[in-house]
Amino acid sequence: MSARAGIVVTGTEVLAGRVRDRNGPWLADRLSELGIDLAHITICGDRPADVEAQLRFLTSEGVDLVVTSGGLGPTADDLTAEVVGRFQGRDSIVDEELERRIAAVVEPLLKRWRGLDQAAIEASARKQATIPAGADVLGPAGTAPGLVVPPADGRAGPTVLVLPGPPRELHATWHEAVASETFGAAVAGRSRYEHRMLRLIGIPESEIAETLRVGEERIDGLDTLEVTTCLRRGELEVAVRYEPPAEPAWEGLLALVRERHAPQLFSDDGTSVDEQVATLLRESGATVAVAESCTGGELAGRLSGPAGASAYFAGGIVAYADEAKTSLLDVDPALIARHGAVSPQVASAMAAGAVRRFGASAAVAVTGVAGPGGGTEEKPVGYVCFAARLADERELARDLVIPGERAEVRDRSTTLGMHVLRRLLLGAPAPT
């Protein structure tokens, strides 16, 4: 029986969807690594009554640990520390030593701004130094400290880990919290889990559902694996979690997926296509360039995203207008006139142009109709052509119609572009 946890994300801006919550997913990963079973993530606004209701709910669900994110800022609507303290039966006190530390943190930041109000700064520091009596103080990594708040003596219920909302501050205080005794005590006696991830491209979810049904007959203990599948950016992810004794069942499932979906399975070690492409480029010493139209720079952005990308990423040309395809990628205007700017022929010429213009050992090109306008009967919205090419002129091409709205077509096109490049670097055929 592993420890159970809940996550409480506070902030009207998150609840209202005006800002995306990055902390819930990040904390879910960390809890999972520790073998702590995450039961619920709850999101509410800045109303103390709603935060308290969620703490009550998670307590009633018997979780051992609650992690809160946000509501530690300097503004009047930042109330998490106060609400958690009250819920745990602890008074609020001003930690003056902490107040001094916060002031010291703010000091250098002030230099970045002009004409700040000194009273505002001091009021903020004092507010952020007001914490539940007896709580462990973490950080502050920024200006807001994290807090480990166990129930007051003689009370039952989960320990509440109060973390700041800004991701960098949350990450830093989390790692400090995990090292603390109070945290360890709260989640003592947890069991360990193994995590595996399979990634496939070019396969519908129903096919994996059928493979799992087949597996139930063929594989002993398949039901001891927690298997979840999801479609993500055009790829199918199959995540598997299990306790160590179920290893043989996992191996049986892996063998079955390899048997039934070999051409579609591109990752069974947790690596993403982005990581695989980065590794292939780094290890081969190849450099890569991008020539893109409908993806508008997103494919270059994805290739240049990883730290260290400058070792292999030469650059890219976003040839949105036809003149740019001609003047910057040397695409023959006659070719565009004959086949259209969205055609396998032009994609191939764009890739060749990118190899030449950047002096790169490889290039990937994409041209398509992202929509909402520009579709025709022959080339509807979502029709996208890919070409990946090596300096020695070996080439891999693919064209298809991608369903979805403009943003989805662009996003899935970047994913497919990565896969076409990966297959070329591996010397494999194009993805289906």
Next chain:
Amino acid sequence: MSARAGIVVTGTEVLAGRVRDRNGPWLADRLSELGIDLAHITICGDRPADVEAQLRFLTSEGVDLVVTSGGLGPTADDLTAEVVGRFQGRDSIVDEELERRIAAVVEPLLKRWRGLDQAAIEASARKQATIPAGADVLGPAGTAPGLVVPPADGRAGPTVLVLPGPPRELHATWHEAVASETFGAAVAGRSRYEHRMLRLIGIPESEIAETLRVGEERIDGLDTLEVTTCLRRGELEVAVRYEPPAEPAWEGLLALVRERHAPQLFSDDGTSVDEQVATLLRESGATVAVAESCTGGELAGRLSGPAGASAYFAGGIVAYADEAKTSLLDVDPALIARHGAVSPQVASAMAAGAVRRFGASAAVAVTGVAGPGGGTEEKPVGYVCFAARLADERELARDLVIPGERAEVRDRSTTLGMHVLRRLLLGAPAPT
């Protein structure tokens, strides 16, 4: 008193952070537009007991409406319809007419795949046609129907709106649901809200906190405004929600922010900097090109994102390697040697090169140290230089150190690039 609602997002892949939830925020916006007060969003995995616990929690919080997202797929872990039916005291039945409609939807999709298992398809259709007796059926927009499930006769509690997880299907079924009588009955007697959004650049949150403190003294009824502030992609957003009688208080707050933060306030009508730049370009008939280094294509991606971008977006050059800056943007190698690739001088030369190479009427350039490597004492990680330039050589420049990790530096650099371009197009000075 407005109707209150809760959102239940199901899916182990969402809970585990492997897939980002887009539906919670989208539903939050729709509820807000209807003046329905969203109290909680809760996320859980595919364990029926956890889904049920969340339904119990929201019911105990007295919400009038619960909207669920996900768990209607063809796989065995898709259990939402069954759990909600049981919670509302309704039996599960197979709706055979619905089963036929789902089969008809699947038919054309099958053509996209090879060698599908017919039994898998039929099992999926039957599962997705199994619904709570007496529920209203919505769609299906894809293969999964939406459901409006009121409590069984004689029971109290919220009506549960069960929607499919894929965003496009969720959007379609939502609009159908809102038109239904059952939905209207559940949220009858709601009050209307006004929504306003202020966006500022180059200002810390504590300054707005102070302005709100000043406002409390100066503005009657400021406390009738629900004000939330959040930092987002380097911008500060101030969201304000109020019932119509509080309009004068909103006007007072707007006047105060204009008075205290005029140079930083760039939007008071809800428009984003991306929308403002798109409008400025569309209305002026200008075309724009991008020359970028550390942002690796993300700035071009952002400019080309909006539908209709092809009217003004000429293209971009991602000059990651210095040779690319020279060969594709005509940056003098001596300039790079003298000032370094990350310098205001090179940024300016890159912008000039982009204007010339694309024959554009404007260009924006960014070069910087995204990190984690490459920082020096003089030019640390996060040091970024911007230049925006018109064909007539008018230019706006800005350089600063952006805090954060590689991804944040890249992301905030795209935001600042948009602002430098905006100021240039407006003939305003560079953002602070």
